[in-house]
Amino acid sequence: MARIAPPIDMTPMVDLAFLLVTFFMLTATAIPDEPVTVDTPSSVSEIKLPENNVMTITIDKDSRVFFNVDGQFTRAELLGKIGERYGIAFTENETKTFAIISSVGVPIGSLKQFLALNPEQRKSITQPGIPSDSAQNELADWVLQARLSNPRLRIAIKGDRDANYGTIKKVIDTMIDRKVNRFNLITNMEKGS
Amino acid sequence: MAELGGDGGGKKKKGGKVRAKKGSTRIDMTPMVDLAFLLLTFFVMTTTLNKPQTMEITMPEKPKPGDEMPEINEKNVMTVVLADDNKVYWYMGITEPVAEKADYSAEGIRKILLQKKAELPKLVVLIKAMDESKYKNMVDIMDEMNISSMQRFALVDITDTDVQLVKEAQAL
Numbered sequence: 590m591a592r593i594a595p596p597i598d599m600t601p602m603v604d605l606a607f608l609l610v611t612f613f614m615l616t617a618t619a620i621p622d623e624p625v626t627v628d629t630p631s632s633v634s635e636i637k638l639p640e641n642n643v644m645t646i647t648i649d650k651d652s653r654v655f656f657n658v659d660g661q662f663t664r665a666e667l668l669g670k671i672g673e674r675y676g677i678a679f680t681e682n683e684t685k686t687f688a689i690i691s692s693v694g695v696p697i698g699s700l701k702q703f704l705a706l707n708p709e710q711r712k713s714i715t716q717p718g719i720p721s722d723s724a725q726n727e728l729a730d731w732v733l734q735a736r737l738s739n740p741r742l743r744i745a746i747k748g749d750r751d752a753n754y755g756t757i758k759k760v761i762d763t764m765i766d767r768k769v770n771r772f773n774l775i776t777n778m779e780k781g782s
Numbered sequence: 783m784a785e786l787g788g789d790g791g792g793k794k795k796k797g798g799k800v801r802a803k804k805g806s807t808r809i810d811m812t813p814m815v816d817l818a819f820l821l822l823t824f825f826v827m828t829t830t831l832n833k834p835q836t837m838e839i840t841m842p843e844k845p846k847p848g849d850e851m852p853e854i855n856e857k858n859v860m861t862v863v864l865a866d867d868n869k870v871y872w873y874m875g876i877t878e879p880v881a882e883k884a885d886y887s888a889e890g891i892r893k894i895l896l897q898k899k900a901e902l903p904k905l906v907v908l909i910k911a912m913d914e915s916k917y918k919n920m921v922d923i924m925d926e927m928n929i930s931s932m933q934r935f936a937l938v939d940i941t942d943t944d945v946q947l948v949k950e951a952q953a954l
Contacts, residue, residue: 599811599812599815600811602815603811603814603815603818606815606818606819606822607818609822610818610821610822610825613822613825613826613829614821614825616829617825617828617829629834630917630918630921630922631921632835632837632921632922632924632925632928633925633928633929634835634836634837634838634925634928635835636835636836636837636838637834637835637836638834638835638836648917745836747834748917749917750916750917750918750921751916751917751918752916752917753913753914753915753916753917754864754911754912754913754914754915754916754917754919754920755913755914757917757920758911758913758939761841764841765841765843765844766844768843770840770841770842770843771838771839771840771841772838772839772841773836773837773838773839774836774837774838774839774921774924775834775835775836776834776835776836776837776921777834777835778835
């Protein structure tokens, strides 16, 4: 005898599903696309990085330096200040582009061309990194102007585990020269042990 | 059906009949549920649950000219040199030191640090990293400081003497 399945009321399940969808939608922050992949070293430290007001200095394994700061308003203001400092006038469009992209790793001189590219091109080109030598230290200006734009910034250094210490030292020295004595090193969880 | 009104009252009865025939208002929710779970899966997958960990470090300010340096007994000073071969070399004091080799494992430098710390309560550790050493090494040694709850340590620039000492130790 064929039995007809009794109808199940799906309403509570749907309610729950949509509740979860809403929750994840609201809490989700899109993973920002970084120009380089950085494999951070592991440590036992369990301090979490704050969610906003973070300036990230990324150092990849080829010792290129990238700079990133969060907050669209901060970024827009920062670009204006950098332009003033270097005598480059950025258009409104360029400021808008700069506000929404993530890390930059080009010298300030070629920043205008970099901003003129479309997102795909920007992803495909290899960025040379921000000059941070003592002769031409643009990183110092980035840090200084970013802190002027947003005084509550915390500084995080995200180095690749295989980056040379020499480069890290250059970056840290740049910070200390600018009276920044406190910063965070981004690490990931210690595996095993 | 094609009832567009103005047909007169005669049809009213028929309209009532149609209403009576109306089936249940239950709708098939399956596609909606499918969509809901699809979205749910998507957001679960893309959410970054783990925020990055950080290690907070505070570097000392650059000494101003005229600042007095605190004096410490050289017996209490342990120098740890991070070399370019993923190994760590250490020595005590500054008079005729001999560097010894250790690695970053729990049996290596951690054991030595804990042992020295037990011997000398006023131990000061100077960390000197060679430019060719890896960033990982620096984070590892900071971690060891944390694990062995070292109170006083500093990250200082490497000198030629240290490089020389490491070279000698490496040649052994």
